[in-house]
Amino acid sequence: MSGQDDLDPDRSLWHFIAVQLRVHRERQGWSETRVGELIDRTRSVVSRYETGKIHLPAKIARLIDDAWGTDLLFTRLVGFANAAHDGDWLVGLADWEQRATRLRLWELVLIPGLFQTEAYARAALAAGLAGDLEERLQRRMNRQKAVFERDDPPHISALINWPCIAHPIGDKDVMRAQLEHLVQLADLPHVSIRLVQPDANAHPGLAGAFEILTVDARDVAYTDDPDEGRLIISPPDVQRYTLRYDRIGELAVPLDPSRVLLTEALEKYT
Structure with a gap:
């Protein structure tokens, strides 16, 4: 160099x-x-x-x-x-999440990693090509513990695209347990889950999944990728993701109807 x-x-x-x-x-x-x-x-x-x-x-x-x-x-x-892993943009996301006071999630094709059951996560990760499955699975489960087992868990607002719910990952039992878990999470006082249905048509969220984290009263963004993510810290760039999240939110179903939709989807696997 x-x-x-x-x-x-x-x-x-x-x-x-x-x-x-x-x-x-x-x-x-x-x-x-x-x-x-x-x-x-x-x-x-x-x-x-x-x-x-x-x-x-x-x-x-x-x-x-x-x-x-x-x-x-x-x-x-x-x-x-x-x-981070090797200092690349795949930063220790868990480190950010365990210190965040607020998390805003948008997921396009899979249940958000923080919301996945172990069986669902195993099935989803098994479809990938990178790394040791058990190691990646344990890392994902540890991320969840670092967030949900805190004394002061962050407020989590999740916007989830309908294909995440409709597309089965694993067998019927895996999907039933996963949807039951989502319904339980939606009942937590610090978690809100809203769905974006297919009739939302074209919208900014189709560009890909991302997460906005509020850490030390400052927002950063993390873009998802099948192999690795990227940290966004530039305020103008982070603001673009915030605006994108707000625009997706304008299309999302309200909280109570979203819970009803989750319950109806669950019935298909019972």
């Missing part, structure tokens, strides 16, 4: 940190040498941080945040990158 031209901030969170480090340094009017003096490192080490050759340590990220008044930006980014 010869320099910043070789960095790809759209695919790697560490690359994003390296790019942002240089952007903010230049915005502050600081030289690499001055940054080195702040963090007790040589100019060449600072250059290696900015070209992604070495990763920015959490302790140094905090020093930089304090000096530049960046409101813990680099501290948080480094923390999330360390929690």
Whole structure:
């Protein structure tokens, strides 16, 4: 890697940190040498941080945040990158979710991962091609525990596309248990589930599933993908997902009728 031209901030969170480090340094009017003096490192080490050759340590990220008044930006980014798999945009989503005060979910083709029974999750994950099944299944179950077994669970608002309900995953028993679980979740005071029926026609949600998380009074978005997801932290980009969620919500069935639809769908598997 010869320099910043070789960095790809759209695919790697560490690359994003390296790019942002240089952007903010230049915005502050600081030289690499001055940054080195702040963090007790040589100019060449600072250059290696900015070209992604070495990763920015959490302790140094905090020093930089304090000096530049960046409101813990680099501290948080480094923390999330360390929690990620190989530092890519597939960040430790569970880390975000277990600290979130609010979750807004849109799911296009499958029951949301946080709502899946173990049997449903196993059947859905078995259809994939990546990774060890048992490891991925355990990771998904751990995500759920981190959210629902908290003393102060987040408020969860889920918009679920009708094909998630209508398309069977696993056998009849698996789907019956999954729909029963959804009905039970819908009765929880901090969970709301609304369905988007087929007559909604074309809408912004058809572009793909995503999740909006409120962490430390700040929204971030996470886009879903069959193999890996991507974290969105830029406020303008996050706002676009928020608007997309609101537009999908305008088409969704209200809470009580959605629960009735879930119950009716459940009857098909009994």
